[in-house]
Amino acid sequence: MVSGAAPAARRTIRFAHTSVGESCDPGHLAAPAPVSRAWAWGGATGRGVRVCIVDSGVTAGHPQIGDGVRQLAAAREPAGSDPAAPRAWSITEDTGGDVAGHGTACAGIVRSLAPDCELTSVRVLGGNLQGNGDALLTALEWAVAERFALINVSLSTRREHFKERLHDLADEAWFAGVTLISAAHNSPVDSYPWRFPSVISVGAHAVADPERVESNPRPPVDFFALGVDVAAPWLGGATRRVSGNSFAAPHITGLCARILERHPGFGTPQLRHVLAATADNIAPRRPE
Amino acid sequence: MTSDQLDEILRSTVRLARLSFAAAAASVFVRDEEHGTLVFEASSGVGEDRLVGIAIPGDHGIAGWVANTGEPMVVRGAAEDARFDKGFAESTGLVPDVILAVPMEHRGEILGVLEVLDPEVEGIGDLDAMDLLTELANQSAAVLALSLAERRRPPARPEQDPLTRIAAAARQADGARGEAVQALLAAVADLLRTDR
Numbered sequence: 063m064v065s066g067a068a069p070a071a072r073r074t075i076r077f078a079h080t081s082v083g084e085s086c087d088p089g090h091l092a093a094p095a096p097v098s099r100a101w102a103w104g105g106a107t108g109r110g111v112r113v114c115i116v117d118s119g120v121t122a123g124h125p126q127i128g129d130g131v132r133q134l135a136a137a138r139e140p141a142g143s144d145p146a147a148p149r150a151w152s153i154t155e156d157t158g159g160d161v162a163g164h165g166t167a168c169a170g171i172v173r174s175l176a177p178d179c180e181l182t183s184v185r186v187l188g189g190n191l192q193g194n195g196d197a198l199l200t201a202l203e204w205a206v207a208e209r210f211a212l213i214n215v216s217l218s219t220r221r222e223h224f225k226e227r228l229h230d231l232a233d234e235a236w237f238a239g240v241t242l243i244s245a246a247h248n249s250p251v252d253s254y255p256w257r258f259p260s261v262i263s264v265g266a267h268a269v270a271d272p273e274r275v276e277s278n279p280r281p282p283v284d285f286f287a288l289g290v291d292v293a294a295p296w297l298g299g300a301t302r303r304v305s306g307n308s309f310a311a312p313h314i315t316g317l318c319a320r321i322l323e324r325h326p327g328f329g330t331p332q333l334r335h336v337l338a339a340t341a342d343n344i345a346p347r348r349p350e
Numbered sequence: 351m352t353s354d355q356l357d358e359i360l361r362s363t364v365r366l367a368r369l370s371f372a373a374a375a376a377s378v379f380v381r382d383e384e385h386g387t388l389v390f391e392a393s394s395g396v397g398e399d400r401l402v403g404i405a406i407p408g409d410h411g412i413a414g415w416v417a418n419t420g421e422p423m424v425v426r427g428a429a430e431d432a433r434f435d436k437g438f439a440e441s442t443g444l445v446p447d448v449i450l451a452v453p454m455e456h457r458g459e460i461l462g463v464l465e466v467l468d469p470e471v472e473g474i475g476d477l478d479a480m481d482l483l484t485e486l487a488n489q490s491a492a493v494l495a496l497s498l499a500e501r502r503r504p505p506a507r508p509e510q511d512p513l514t515r516i517a518a519a520a521r522q523a524d525g526a527r528g529e530a531v532q533a534l535l536a537a538v539a540d541l542l543r544t545d546r
Contacts, residue, residue, distance in 0.1 A: 078481045118415060162415040163425070187418055188409045217419040220458040248422050249455070249484055268477055290476045291426070305476035306423035 081267035097339035108176025108319030117165030119185035161188030170295035175316025216308035287313035360392035371469030
């Protein structure tokens, strides 16, 4: 390099499901003109929209979340008279709170964008639930049956034997007007449920704007939202700054809660289209 | 692969992770499915002598989340937080402000967690830092998978050894059957010329 010359721009090589800052062709949008955010969610706070957080639990009473969070957990039913018989899974009331901090952070991010939404937490970690796809499946089955408008699931499973049941469940949610919003696995691998087209999948961008949404021109990830250095509530009433795809998904969930307050008849296809049409990385339209 | 070889590879992994991010420390935790814990297998930096072999709950905290979901994360701000339970961290001699944690995955199975404490990510960014550490973790995870498979393989049972089985059966034989067995074994010994 010649002395005094500007350093070359750093090349971005990324294997992860995260933003590289590409723009999107407006020709892919089924709208004759730009869609305004004022129409999409202007002034909305998520009031009346039921949101389920499937995660590590939520710390009740955190100042950034409040007291009004229903807390449940996926649990195995007690063993019966035959100890060899498989034990069923069910959803029970939970007093375990958050075992990792992650669920509290996700709930807080949803609340920061949609402060008036109704939050329910279903814990799928802790208490011998570790690594158990059954807990995830049980939680999602319950949440879909309960017809939550939005389900935030910032985790996934790579176990193939859960794929078919999760796929059927995601389809059921789509038809029932329940929207699943799921963090894309960080690595370039297939995991579920984010990988299904019936689920809104989210990766991270690093632009410090919680309302910035990027529509991804390269499937399978649908959108990128803020997932870097996000200020979020944590265990024990604390606050942390967190990074990861799993913190991007609740930004989209919060924005969807706002959209649903203004447009309660929308399901997954409409939400996906409104998010794409209002995305920040749509290239300028060419004159007709 | 011997236990020493695995230790050497994991030690190299944590040193490389620490060097890559000019970090205060780096550690590898391995999942112990039987006990539901995460066990420190290797560590570099502050507290390294005291950590190896220590087990922590497998489903709690940042490492627990990463070990159970396979999702990496960066968490900042523990040092600014007076309410943070620093007990365990202080016992290791380090209270980290920043934790970068990624899974060690091999063929879809999460074997452990690679964690870097107080990494320097200025100029790299969290997304690239997670990507870089994930690839480093994947490289070691392939070796770790091989070693864990060997550890989990049940040891050969003594009764599977044919000579041991014959000796046990011979000891149990009595009466005319016992005499016949002894004669047969003597003939075999002669045949094999065991006196030479």
